[in-house]
Amino acid sequence: MQLLPAQPCLLCGGASHAGLCCAACDAELPRLPREHCPICALPTLAGSVCGECLKQHPPFDHTVAAFSYSFPIDKLIQSLKFHERLVLVNHLADSLAKRVNTKPDCLLAMPLHPARLRERGFNQSLLLARRISRQLGISLLEDACVRVRNTAPQSSLPWKERDKNMRQAFTCQLDDRFRGKHVAIVDDVMTTGASMGELAQALKHAGAGEISAWVVARTLPHDH
Numbered sequence: 001m002q003l004l005p006a007q008p009c010l011l012c013g014g015a016s017h018a019g020l021c022c023a024a025c026d027a028e029l030p031r032l033p034r035e036h037c038p039i040c041a042l043p044t045l046a047g048s049v050c051g052e053c054l055k056q057h058p059p060f061d062h063t064v065a066a067f068s069y070s071f072p073i074d075k076l077i078q079s080l081k082f083h084e085r086l087v088l089v090n091h092l093a094d095s096l097a098k099r100v101n102t103k104p105d106c107l108l109a110m111p112l113h114p115a116r117l118r119e120r121g122f123n124q125s126l127l128l129a130r131r132i133s134r135q136l137g138i139s140l141l142e143d144a145c146v147r148v149r150n151t152a153p154q155s156s157l158p159w160k161e162r163d164k165n166m167r168q169a170f171t172c173q174l175d176d177r178f179r180g181k182h183v184a185i186v187d188d189v190m191t192t193g194a195s196m197g198e199l200a201q202a203l204k205h206a207g208a209g210e211i212s213a214w215v216v217a218r219t220l221p222h223d224h
């Protein structure tokens with residue numbers, strides 16, 4: 001690896017030649033277990049499809065997650081979202097891009113409702129998707145889907161109610177750019193997969209053939 005000029009490591013403050021985090025801190029970041037369900041990314045024995053996905057195949061077909069949503073990744077993502085630490089975008093996006101080993105036809109960012117966007121000023125998923133689109137040379141469809149219901153933030157609800165909360169939250173234009181195509185949806189965090197599932201379903205209704213979920217971090221059940 002090429003050494004970059006030293007900068008203070010975001011996590012330990014030591015000199016980093018590897019970008020935002022030094023190599024030692026980067027190696028300590030919480031990863032998903034090697035063996036996980038190829039559809040939803042939850043840990044399984046020998047990487048088989050998990051019981052939930054066997055019972056009911058979610059509307060998306062694969063999940064790639066760079067990290068598990070635990071310390072310090074949770075803090076980094078929260079500071080990106082709520083304190084506009086935009087410097088984190090490239091680092092998190094590149095960590096995700098490195099885990100990907102398929103080349104979908106196009107990318108989409110998880111949309112934010114216009115009211116939420118006005119409040120926050122940016123959509124972190126779109127920033128991540130733009131970087132990944134440039135790094136991997138996959139076109140990004142910025143306007144294909146919109147969030148039409150300003151749902152309660154998923155994090156404010158018990159898990160059981162998150163599916164209901166997300167129902168019909170998105171509309172997607174019928175669009176030749178993704179008809180029959182493999183589309184990857186980029187998001188910062190996947191918890192229950194309810195919003196990912198809802199968007200994937202809307203995209204499939206609009207003609208998409210295959211959906212991959214690309215998330216920076218996946219919440220594992222034991223994190224709760």
Ligand SMILES: [Zn+2]
Nearest residue numbers: 009012022025
């Ligand atoms: Zn460090």
Ligand SMILES: [Zn+2]
Nearest residue numbers: 037040050053
């Ligand atoms: Zn699964």
